[in-house]
Amino acid sequence: MSLRKRSERRGAVAIVTTLMLALSLAMPTSALALTTNKATARPNEDGGSSVIGGLDTRLTWEGTVEEGEEVTEVTLMLPDDGTFDGATTKITVLDGLKRAKLEGEAVANGSQLTVTFKEPATAGYLLRLEVEGMRFPSEGGDIVVSGSYVNQAGEQTLADSKPIKTIANTPLQALVAQLDEAPWVQAWNSNPFLGMFFKPQLLATAFATLVPGWLLCLLIVVIAYPFAIVLGLVFALMKISKHRLLRFISTLYINVLRGTPLFLQIYIMFFGLPMMNINIDNNVLGVIVIAINASAYLAEIFRAGIQSIPQGQYEAASSLGMNYFQTMFSIILPQTIRRVIPTVTSDFITSYKDTSLLSSVGVMELMMFAKNLTSVSGNMTPYVAAAIFYLVVTLPLIKVVSIVEERIANSERGGGPRPKGKNAAKAAEASNGAKLSGLAVHAQALDDEHAYDSAMGQMTPSYASEV
Amino acid sequence: MSMLSRRQFVQGGSVVAAMLLAGCGSSSSGADASSAPADGEYKLVNEGKLTCISNLFFPPFESMNEASGEPEGFDIDVSKELAKHMGLEINWLPSQDFDTLVPTIKQGGKADIAIAGMTITDARKAEVDMSEPYVDSNQSIVVKSGSTETAETLDDASKTIAVQGGTTGADWADENLPNATKKRLSTIIDAMSGCQSGLYDAVVCDLPVSSYQIKESYTDLQIIEEIPTGEQYGIAISKDNPGLTAAVNAALAEMEEDGTMAAIEMEWFGSEI
Numbered sequence: 001m002s003l004r005k006r007s008e009r010r011g012a013v014a015i016v017t018t019l020m021l022a023l024s025l026a027m028p029t030s031a032l033a034l035t036t037n038k039a040t041a042r043p044n045e046d047g048g049s050s051v052i053g054g055l056d057t058r059l060t061w062e063g064t065v066e067e068g069e070e071v072t073e074v075t076l077m078l079p080d081d082g083t084f085d086g087a088t089t090k091i092t093v094l095d096g097l098k099r100a101k102l103e104g105e106a107v108a109n110g111s112q113l114t115v116t117f118k119e120p121a122t123a124g125y126l127l128r129l130e131v132e133g134m135r136f137p138s139e140g141g142d143i144v145v146s147g148s149y150v151n152q153a154g155e156q157t158l159a160d161s162k163p164i165k166t167i168a169n170t171p172l173q174a175l176v177a178q179l180d181e182a183p184w185v186q187a188w189n190s191n192p193f194l195g196m197f198f199k200p201q202l203l204a205t206a207f208a209t210l211v212p213g214w215l216l217c218l219l220i221v222v223i224a225y226p227f228a229i230v231l232g233l234v235f236a237l238m239k240i241s242k243h244r245l246l247r248f249i250s251t252l253y254i255n256v257l258r259g260t261p262l263f264l265q266i267y268i269m270f271f272g273l274p275m276m277n278i279n280i281d282n283n284v285l286g287v288i289v290i291a292i293n294a295s296a297y298l299a300e301i302f303r304a305g306i307q308s309i310p311q312g313q314y315e316a317a318s319s320l321g322m323n324y325f326q327t328m329f330s331i332i333l334p335q336t337i338r339r340v341i342p343t344v345t346s347d348f349i350t351s352y353k354d355t356s357l358l359s360s361v362g363v364m365e366l367m368m369f370a371k372n373l374t375s376v377s378g379n380m381t382p383y384v385a386a387a388i389f390y391l392v393v394t395l396p397l398i399k400v401v402s403i404v405e406e407r408i409a410n411s412e413r414g415g416g417p418r419p420k421g422k423n424a425a426k427a428a429e430a431s432n433g434a435k436l437s438g439l440a441v442h443a444q445a446l447d448d449e450h451a452y453d454s455a456m457g458q459m460t461p462s463y464a465s466e467v
Numbered sequence: 468m469s470m471l472s473r474r475q476f477v478q479g480g481s482v483v484a485a486m487l488l489a490g491c492g493s494s495s496s497g498a499d500a501s502s503a504p505a506d507g508e509y510k511l512v513n514e515g516k517l518t519c520i521s522n523l524f525f526p527p528f529e530s531m532n533e534a535s536g537e538p539e540g541f542d543i544d545v546s547k548e549l550a551k552h553m554g555l556e557i558n559w560l561p562s563q564d565f566d567t568l569v570p571t572i573k574q575g576g577k578a579d580i581a582i583a584g585m586t587i588t589d590a591r592k593a594e595v596d597m598s599e600p601y602v603d604s605n606q607s608i609v610v611k612s613g614s615t616e617t618a619e620t621l622d623d624a625s626k627t628i629a630v631q632g633g634t635t636g637a638d639w640a641d642e643n644l645p646n647a648t649k650k651r652l653s654t655i656i657d658a659m660s661g662c663q664s665g666l667y668d669a670v671v672c673d674l675p676v677s678s679y680q681i682k683e684s685y686t687d688l689q690i691i692e693e694i695p696t697g698e699q700y701g702i703a704i705s706k707d708n709p710g711l712t713a714a715v716n717a718a719l720a721e722m723e724e725d726g727t728m729a730a731i732e733m734e735w736f737g738s739e740i
Contacts, residue, residue: 040642049645058589060642088589092697097605097674099697126695132589165645196574274665282666360657362629362650362666372651375566375633378573378594 033069037062037126039145039161041136045173046202047209047373051166052173053082054138059131061145061161070120073150074127074158076113081137084108091115092128100125108134112147120152140168172208176201199381206373206385213369214389217355220283220365224291225348231291232298237328239303250299257296263357265289270361286358286365294351301343305336342405349394356390366390509710512579516558517550520571521583523562524654527679527735528584528700531562538562541735542582542700545601548727549582549702552718564653566633569594572703579711580702584673586635587701596712600699601719601728606639607674608692609662609681618692621669622646629658629667635698636671644671659685675736 043049044057051057065071078084089106092099102125104117113131121127136143142163148155169177179185179201189195238250257265269289273280280288309332317327359367366386373382512518521529521542529540538559550557560578563571568581572595586604587597610616621628622644630637632651640649650667652658658670663685670677674693681688702719704712722728732739 038643042638042642043645049641090589094695094697097693097695099603099699128695128697192574196570270666271660271664279665360653362627362652362661364650368651371566371632371653374570375637375651378566378569378590378633380570 033066033151033156034071034074034127034149034158035064035066036145036159036161037064039164041164041166045167045170046176046205046377047369048170050170051136051164052169053136053140053143053166054169055173055177056133056135059129059134059145059164061129061131063127063149063158065121065123065125065127067123070122070152071125071127071149072117072120074115074129074147075149076115076129076131076145076147076158078111078134078145079137079143080111081139082111082135082143084113084131084134085110087113087131087133089113089115090130090132091117092130093117093121094126094128095124106131136164136166138168140166142166172205175204179204195379197380197384199379202373202377202379202381203385206370206382209373210366210369210382210385210389213364213366213386216283216364217352217366217389218393220286220290220355220358220363221348221352224287224294225351227287227291228294228298228351229344231295233302235295235299236302236306239299240306254296254299257293258300262289262293262354263360265293266357266361282361282363286355286363289358290351290355293354294347297347297350298344301340301347302336305340305343306332308339309335338408342401342408345397345401345404349397352393353390509708509714511555511711512576513558515556517546517553517555517580518558518560518578519546520560520563520568520578520581522565522568522654524656525565525584525676526683528676529582541602541731542584544731544734545722545728546580546582548722548731549715549718552721552727553714565631569633569703572705575705575707579708580704580715582702584676584700585703586673586698588635588638588698591703594706595703596706596709597701597703598712599716599719600701602700602732604696604698604700605674606636606671606694606696606698607677607690608694609659609670609672609677609688610668610691611662611665612687612689614668614689614691616669616691618643624648626668627666629661629670631655631658631672634672635696636673639694639696640671655680659688663688 039059039061041051041060042058043051044055045052059076061076063074076084085108087108089108091104091106093102093104094100102117102119102121104115106113106115106129113129113134115127115129143166144163145161147158149158150156185200189199235250235253238246239254241247241250266289269285270282273285313331313335314327317331322331355363355365356367358365359371362368366389370382370386374380521538523529523531523538525540527540528542529538531537532539543559546559547557565583568583568585569591571577572581581595584604585591585597587600591597608618608621616626620626624646626644626647627650628640628644628647629650629652630640631654637649637651640647647668650658650661652661655670655672655676658667658672659680661667662670669691670688674690677688677690681690702715704715719728729739
């Protein structure tokens, strides 16, 4: 607002000066007839927020015509090395918030740009010049836009703008520029599909700029998951408890959280909590939402896992004189953990992917960065780059799940780590023996039954998690 | 291609000055339009229908009716009149994120036009064709009522500014509030809800939208700065379909001429803007 105050002050100065002019005709004209409101530049760093020198960007300059003045021409000047050559200028003249019908023409000449208005711009008009495709000096630094203007009294000096921060070129931007030039890139991009989803320049930019978002995703889920496991276990034990109230609370918790979209839960937490004057950091809130949501799914996985342990284990434990907690923590849960590892890992993958939903409430995670880049570039490539970042984590985990699953299935089937050849030979021997001896047939049948039971036990938790 | 549209288009075109048609086949009449595709002929995704896409969370320009879920708003009325003037039926596709509209039109095959309170910018013109402007707009900074923030205090790393991704409001914030943390959200509703609940310190968005929203729904927000930018909304059309751009421009000019546009402005803004 001090900008406005300043312009008011300047306006006042201008009025006073004009009055003085009227009194003494010999006085030189004030240099404040056209106030420089601002000069800004659009960030042109791909995926970043800096203004890079030597690369095309857009300069926006605004000035207000003061009381009693008529401006016919404005010239903007950059320090040497800066250039307006090849730029197109959009001239907008505003009277308050309305566009005034005042046209002008811009002529660029190196570091100078001259805008001539067809009719003089009168008092109160806001002159807005948007120069697209201009370049700041390539070494960077704080750039001041100076210049001059022409009013009824002749040429006057324009007040300097506030400095615009610019930087020298970055290695990444240099790489992008290199790719821009490469013939194979141009050929590649001329295919609409490849150009829209796999644009090499944007892949390079995206890989570099998405990293912080990717790390945040990992951080959120890695912190959230231990909490989710503990919470899940508590609710799983509550759900199989003998007390009706505990069972009810746990069922309510699990069903509400599993029965509503995570998206909705995020909205309620992010918009609802601050309204109740509970202000938590966005990232922490993200961790909390993911942890709570995952805990409901984990509770069901754990419950199914615990219940898949044969009743005989409980009976054996109690015959050894163990109480409930001893039975649970030293007999049942260790067996459960082994059985639920694959499903828990799958759920971890889901939670990791679910962090993407946090982008809708402004958590700067992977999707948010990709969305930013897409909205700036109008190209889908950043989303493809984000997909690759997700896959880097999920593909190895999926592999781990399948290996663990196979091992468990094997061991429960009684296959174990025995060499395959020997196993096959044994099976062949048994079937041969079956022809000879009834006893061998009986033994084989018993063996099969055991394997069948184990397989059923194994299936229960994974089935439950899919519900 | 659609014969009917062709005839009406030429009829409409003849009403307005010939310069508006700028060499788009004023020679062909409805009768011979069905033969070879004449100069100025255009393709439509669905024959006889003008298929539109937008982000339907941008009232009063576009929103969904609370009861019926049908699209409504200034742009929707403009599109309906546009279709009528072109002799076509209107076909609205479901809402999609604002930042995907230009890529969708560029790719083609899904929708003919995107009419979404979209400012005509050079960056957009590099990707798609933009029609002639049909309404003017400006920017605004919105904060919670009673907040003491100003444009200057907001330019600080500790402040979060919510914007809608891909909008000129987002560009303005990037350029004029370089130090603040910008959050690019899918819809302006997300931004305003977040500002209301204290999640964000301010929202930068188009002035007609913020003033309408504050009047209608977000009564505990206020505009602290009206930013004159003089930007103008246009309709995005694929570069591969110059005939359609010409036809849309002709129809827009006709709507300006016959008072249709003024009537729509009266209905949504209570004045001609």
